[in-house]
Amino acid sequence: MPEAALPEPVRKRGRYRRRLRSRIIVSFVLLGFCLTALFAFATNWARQRVENQLVEDVMNRNLDASWQSYARSGGADVMAPVQQMRAFLIRPDMPDRLNSLRRDFPEWERLQDGIHNISGEDADGKPFSYKVGVRKTPDAWFFIAYDMSQALRGEQQLKRALFFSVIVFSLLSLVLGWWSASRVMRPVSDLAARLRAYRGGNAHPEPLAPRFPDDEVGQLAEALDDYSSRLTEVVQRDREFNADVSHELRTPLAVIRGATELLLARPGLDEKVLQRLQRIQRAEQQCTDLIGSLLLLSRNERGQGSSNVARVAEQLLESHRAQLGGKPLELELEGERDLVVDAPEAALSVALGNLIGNAVKYSQEGRVLVRVGAGMVEVIDTGPGLSEKDAASLFQRGYRGTHAGYSQGGGIGLSIVSRLCTLYGWQVSIRPGDERGVIATLTFTPG
Known part of the structure; x- marks a missing residue:
């Protein structure tokens, strides 16, 4: 396949x-x-x-x-x-x-x-x-x-x-x-x-039409100037919208974070209450990471920092363990513990989190194994597998696989992963497993 x-x-x-x-x-x-x-x-x-x-x-x-x-x-x-x-x-x-x-x-x-x-x-x-x-x-x-x-x-x-x-x-x-x-x-x-x-560094690019005579090429340059102007306005509005949304969402997320930390600091909390507060804390962190990554994607800018892949993977697996709800599924991590990539944890968490989240969502039993290797990480599941149609369209925005059924999701997770990989120079691929399920590979050093 x-x-x-x-x-x-x-x-x-x-x-x-x-x-x-x-x-x-x-x-x-x-x-x-x-x-x-x-x-x-x-x-x-x-x-x-x-x-x-x-x-x-x-x-x-x-x-x-x-x-x-x-x-x-x-x-x-x-x-x-x-x-x-x-x-x-x-x-x-x-x-x-x-x-x-x-x-x-x-x-x-x-x-x-x-x-x-x-x-x-x-x-x-x-x-x-x-x-x-x-x-x-x-x-x-x-x-x-x-x-x-x-x-x-x-x-x-x-x-x-x-x-x-x-x-x-x-x-x-x-x-x-x-x-x-x-x-x-x-x-x-x-x-x-x-x-x-022209690389788009200037918010107002220099017009092309004045540099060409009034002939067919000049008309083409004039049309390109008009298109560039309209496109610049659209991009500017999109960036402003992303910045506004990011700013407005950070405030309530900060309130949620502060309230959660205060509640977690109280002694003698009931075990169920403690689990719910920890789940709220992880969800707030995921939202913060996702907002930061999407804002960088909209600006086409790389974030600064470095991340330990095994540590981020363990945090993600721990977050999903708390949400299994009795599903007979084991989440395991193996491989190198010292692999560090030149990217902020927010970006790595969003990319790797989508791959792990899909594996957990479509695997009803068995296990999800995250294997950290040399310059790469694999997410191996025991789900229903991968069809040829899915293999050709998984990274298209809005596409939901044939096994999605009535599950929640808009089909944009893998699209975000592919955009992050393009931004940071990574590579992502998904192929059928040896016996069943699929193997998703995130490569940090292009081979």
Whole structure:
């Protein structure tokens, strides 16, 4: 079953500190890369489309010119006006040319009328590429060949230039994004640094808005100033209320203490009366300790002093023994007697008293053992145990365990314990016992 302990922070600040800056930089890089890549693709596509249209148009005009030359010469001659193009004429009475065509360009014989792309490797392994224009008549076949090798070399050079352009502009986008992110995030980082530097020591913190321009960051600083002002008022009222309550309660508690001491000083008191007076005295002391601890918690201040853990535990156990009311439960103390912690007895009494009080409340029989060890104290009971739901929620304010039933209590005792542990640097955990019950551990030296 899982161990119930103080909740850990959900997120680590350092891990997410520069996420917004990184988003801005990545956005710039992606924008620059996508725009440059799109421009490169469009440039290459437009070049290919225009080149193909121009070449095919010229080849069609050369086919027409070759046919006209053939017709004018009475079938004796065929000529391509463009120097880069070669014209071929094959008639049935030219078997040598037909055999040469079949030997050198076997695929040309199967071509239909129109413009065709022919590519491959020659006998020497060099790549070649042609555009071949074909026009076939019953009397003759006309071929116009245009060597595309130079155009392909130019295309490869253009692709390399476009590729390096994409890389260069992406790097420029990275630099621009880094610079822009630094400029954009500088006011936000400055605002965050000023907020972190403020520790709440001043009742009237210095306003943030005058230090920032009237833009989005300035509006955020103004909203934070307003929130800080309202929060300061709430905290101030809370502190004043706690101080007033503490002051007003101390007076009647002092009266109760004085009256109890006077009554206890009388000789010949009945045993039952003496027990009741001692119970009133212990309750007054518990109230005084609790008021002092809560006042320190509200101020987030540590009390001064040192406490012997075994002595405080013995006092608490003695107080609970007087309240058992016949319950078959043994309260025992064992372990070290010299463990001293740097905290006032009031704070230790409240923290340890809540753990012992819960153990006594939920254990109907058996024993409650308080074991003082090296830098720690354990409260072991023989109660009904700990459920998974309880283990996950015990230290939440107002939560009452599944075994609480109709018992008195508001579910704030363990919440106070966890707050005291945070204030004094202690650790508290509650886990199921080896056989039954639970084991509550209060550690004074974090391990």
